Amino acid sequence: MRQTRLFSKTIREAPKDEKCLNAQLLIRAGFIDKLAAGIYTFLPLGLRVLKKIEKIINEEMAAVGGERILMPGLIPKKNWEQTKRWKTFKELYKIKGESGQEYGLGSTHEEVVVPLLQKYVSSYKDLPCYVYQIQTKYRDEIRTKSGLLRDREFGMKDLYSFHKDEKDLDSYYEKIKKSYFKILKRIDLENKTYLTLASGGTFSKYSHEFQTITPAGEDIIYICENCNFAINKEIKGEYSKCPECRGKKFRQEKAIEVGNIFKLGTKYTKPFNFEFTDKDGSKKLVVMGCYGIGPARLMGTIIEIHHDEKGIIWPLSVAPFNVHLLPLGSKEEKIKENIRKTSEKIYRDLQKAKIEVLYDDREDKTPGEKFADADLLGIPIRIVVSEKTLQKNCVEIKKRNEKKIKLIKIKHLPQFLNF
RNA sequence: CGGGAUGUGGUGUAAUGGUAGCAUAAACGCUUUGGGAGCGUUUAGCCCGAGUUCGAAUCUCGGCAUCCCGACCA
Secondary structure, eight states: OBGGGOOOOOOSSOOTTOOSHHHHHHHHTTSEEEEETTEEEEOHHHHHHHHHHHHHHHHHHHHTTOEEOOOOSEEEHHHHHHTTHHHHOTTOOEEEOTTSOEEEEOSSOHHHHHHHHHTTOOBGGGOSEEEEEEEEEEOOOSSOBTGGGBOSEEEEEEEEEEESSHHHHHHHHHHHHHHHHHHHHHTTOGGGEEEEEEEOTTTOSEEEEEEEEOTTOSEEEEEETTTOOEEEHHHHTTOSSOTTTOOOOEEEEEEEEEEEEEEEETTTTTTTTOEEEOTTSOEEEOEEEEEEEOHHHHHHHHHHHSEETTEEOOOTTTOSOSEEEEEOOOSSHHHHHHHHHHHHHHHHHHHHTTOOEEEOOOSSSOHHHHHHHHHHHTOSEEEEEOHHHHTTTEEEEEETTOOOEEEEEGGGHHHHTTO
16 A cells, blocks of 8 residues: 555654553554544554454454354344343443334343344254354443543454353363464464453353453453463452462462453343253253454554554554555655665565555655654564665665664565565 | 543643743745755644633633543443
């Protein structure tokens, strides 16, 4: 993409009402825009990152048999009443249509997915089944905070699994733990993320959270020094020893909950009387699990972990572009033209090779400004074409996460970038 | 929801009762071109409402908005 075609622009200073790092960098770099507290627009660059995270999640969901659907955001009152959550779910946005119908804006989708699957699942032969969606959620948070970390409107991947018994649920639950760590590994958050025992809220007795260590986190977790299993502060009082290894030494960390998984059992299948016929002809309630992970929250968390004083440092897997191509100007028109021509050719060749490249074709910007913007945007590989490099038939290559600068012959560029 | 703070050009800031200023961004021109360039010209602002006052960005009241701490967090 040509940078001159990008309507978003970088700004030098973050708006004063953004105090947290992920929002400051994302807004300065032109990835997101704030509409209201906890409500953001994803601009072209930000949307590219978000979609890459979603793609990784989709691939990992496919690997655990997830079938993708898309449920509505408008959920009729009667569905919420069936589970008694119309009155008890504080964060539910309630809206009323012109003719008096009432809806809750989707904040979680048990009330939709249970009656949905009930229509199709009637026998043990239909189980297990796993359906998920990536969809916008609405929650009337009393207090939003921390940029993309806690919002009123946010994207979420929610997976729901349906089983014939607890044992089958248990084994799938373990599978999802591994799946989530694969996702986290692919977006470079694995090293900082701990499986954490937490309260089950109103869902179940306990749940497991995926907590990423960062000072921006809202939660306090206690990590077992022996086995790295963690316990959320909200239930730490119940444990003097690690439930996994009986270890007694813990260290305390601030962390952000990037994912949460629950064994729901029959909590939501019961109110809908969602039963199946077992092998022996008896009717049994379907057993259920739910598993959430938030793409936008992951995006914010990635920045909290991967940045320096100059800007964002995107992992390659989620970067909006792989390569940032920077031609510099020259006082000599002939040299300038040569730089331009060479850059255009590199741009075309990279595109042909399916390498995503952001081409800084702005001619009214000084080198300093281009470098500063490149550092802020955080694209993994920077290629500079200038008078200096062309004298040696070279371009300069620098990785965002490294200091060293390499000169590469232009003709060797393809093999250097592996295409 | 309790407590605290703040609202001034697109963004960041100054003016504390008396002509709204600076930086940056943007536009034009000339110069410049390896780490946010220089000069000149131009455009652009006091959150909303009421009150006090000769006079309000400034003081008072109300509203709205945003941030921070806490509580909450399916």
